[in-house]
Amino acid sequence: MTLLTLRSHAMETNAADAWPERVFVCHSSLDASVAARLVAALESARIACWIAPRDVESGVPYPRQLVKAIIECRVFLLLVTNNSASSDHVVRELEQAVKHRRPILPVVVGGAMSADLDYYLGAVHQIHGSDADEVISLVEAYFAAPNRNPRPPSPLPAQPALPDKPQSRDTQALHVGVIPWPPFSMHAPPGGSPQGLFIDLLTRFGEVNNRDVQFTSISNEQSTRLVDEGLIDVVACLYRTPRRDRSYDFAACLYAGTMGAVVRASEERVTSFGDLMREEIRIVACQGEIGAELASDQFGARPGSARLVEMDTVNVRHIGILVAAGAADVAITDSLTCQLMLEEVGPVLRQAFPLFPLYVGHIGLLMSNGRTGLRDQLTADLRQLREGDDFRQLEREALAPFRGMLQAL
Known part of the structure; x- marks a missing residue:
């Protein structure tokens, strides 16, 4: 199934400008290769990313770095797979993003979801693809739109x-x-x-x-x-x-x-x-x-x-x-x-x-x-x-x- 869902991205005309803040890429360690490909697609469009373990600094407590990176990120991108849907660590990172009201962009592979994730993501628009290749190609196509450079989703407002x-x-x-x-x-x-x-x-x-x-x-x-x-x-x-x-x-x-x-x-x-x-x-x-x-x-x-x-x-x-x-x-x-x-x-x-x-x-x-x-x-x-x-x-x-x-x- 091909279903692309994006939450209200405004557009600007200067494609040469990179985002000054980074996208936090939340994923299960079992999906490291897929997450790395997604990061490569974003960074090829001059959109900087923060992803563990690549950007983890030695000598600083890991939880503190995660929370700081989430608070400072411009977009919290969540890679939803069967692995991340069953990961307590992913849920805890998502809780931090919600707590600090960061814009959330879920990227869902193969319809994966769990009750815990759906609790937070039920009102958030999403990108869906039948497999990792399709999701990544759609994301690449979107960010490669001629003379366009997407701004991030607006922070999710309190839902009525x-x-x-x-x-x-x-x-x-x-x-x-x-x-x-x-x-x-x-x-x-x-x-x-x-x-x-x-x-x-x-x-x-x-x-x-x-x-x-x-x-x-x-x-x-x-x-x-x-x-x-x-x-x-x-x-x-x-x-x-x-x-x-x-x-x-x-x-x-x-x-x-x-x-x-x-x-x-x-x-x-x-x-x-x-x-x-x-x-x-x-x-x-x-x-x-x-x-x-x-x-x-x-x-x-x-x-x-x-x-x-x-x-x-x-x-x-x-x-x-x-x-x-x-x-x-x-x-x-x-x-x-x-x-x-x-x-x-x-x-x-x-x-x-x-x-x-x-x-x-x-x-x-x-x-x-x-x-x-x-x-x-x-x-x-x-x-x-x-x-x-x-x-x-x-x-x-x-x-x-x-x-x-x-x-x-």
């Missing part, structure tokens, strides 16, 4: 508390999972509240119905699992697709959006939709998003095959970086993100089909099946609330920059 389990939570409250998708829904900034058109409507819905509406920041990948577990009532917001319709329901599909594709500017093999079905064309899309569904269901790039790279990231535009780096040939995502990709990554990329969207779909609130009362109430009330003059003006201003990509229904 998820609602309690269904049997103990406030059943009168409406629990909303918020996915970052401007202008419809945006995570709350530190000390602030979530924003967006759907957030505004749901807030008004709570006021009109005297109902507490509780917002929780989530990722696309978490959305359906949290609905399945009953931890959230609705997700704001997602594309309505045939695959999602088989397992879930949707309320208040008030908007429509288009999907597009981005390729390298020099790419000559992709000139029609049919070219996306060719065996040699490798597609990258975000895990849990409609792009991955289109890649699989419409263009035959099966999950787990070499043709599909799935990426779980807070910043969807990172899939364009993989195309620019040559790790994939086509990135599929919504048209708005395609445009932002071109602006961020630069002229090395171009839109594949600027006049014909790959898909046009409704955008609404995902929820579990069988809750027709809530579905119908949300749909009716949100439609009525958006008819207010103040909201209509807000909606027009929010959608104006995305004409041709997003539309009110």
Whole structure:
């Protein structure tokens, strides 16, 4: 399986600048050869690393050196294998990274994980590969993106508390999972509240119905699992697709959006939709998003095959970086993100089909099946609330920059 996950790396244009601080590489001693190859890949990109035993100084207590190196590192890179998943030493180093709030980037080989590691890493985005060679090649491709030098992940913020389990939570409250998708829904900034058109409507819905509406920041990948577990009532917001319709329901599909594709500017093999079905064309899309569904269901790039790279990231535009780096040939995502990709990554990329969207779909609130009362109430009330003059003006201003990509229904 090819699954690349990276946590929100910002980008800077001067590739000649090396990071002033080092990456701490945490690994099991049984994986020393794999860790050494990963360090070599990073240091070839002028990203300095600290790894034991290479960088351990004689005459200084080993635990003290480890803690100091973790505190001073810019990124705590954790190599997760079957060996490290069962290592108490690795867990203790990870505990230090969490304690000192260091940015954590797990690199997972072959799906390895343990309950102890998952306790700390469950909310952290990750790089996954089926084997060590694949993980290292994907990391190399990412860091070798043309004229780009990644900054480290931001320190993991305190995760918003998820609602309690269904049997103990406030059943009168409406629990909303918020996915970052401007202008419809945006995570709350530190000390602030979530924003967006759907957030505004749901807030008004709570006021009109005297109902507490509780917002929780989530990722696309978490959305359906949290609905399945009953931890959230609705997700704001997602594309309505045939695959999602088989397992879930949707309320208040008030908007429509288009999907597009981005390729390298020099790419000559992709000139029609049919070219996306060719065996040699490798597609990258975000895990849990409609792009991955289109890649699989419409263009035959099966999950787990070499043709599909799935990426779980807070910043969807990172899939364009993989195309620019040559790790994939086509990135599929919504048209708005395609445009932002071109602006961020630069002229090395171009839109594949600027006049014909790959898909046009409704955008609404995902929820579990069988809750027709809530579905119908949300749909009716949100439609009525958006008819207010103040909201209509807000909606027009929010959608104006995305004409041709997003539309009110």
